[in-house]
Amino acid sequence: MAQAKFRFRNKKKFKTKYELDDAVLMDEEFQKITDDMTMLEAQHDMVKALAEGYEDIRNAASREIFRRSSEQAPRD
DSSP states (O other): OOHHHHHHHHHHTSHHHHHHHHHHHHOOOHHHHHHHHHHHHHHHHHHHHHHHHHHHHHHHHHHHHHHHHHOOOOOO
């Protein structure tokens, strides 16, 4: 949205689309937003990896509980 807003407000100041694209990348507001998005994506990836690790531990515990319950001698 910030990129589109910048393009709309400044499209007459630049001769070509490429100059406008470069100006968008140099805009401080746009840089701050992209930095925040990059940080959030990195945090998301870390949390996702952590959750998958806990899921693996849970699945292994479930398999172990099932294995131990099936090894018991039948009760008469």
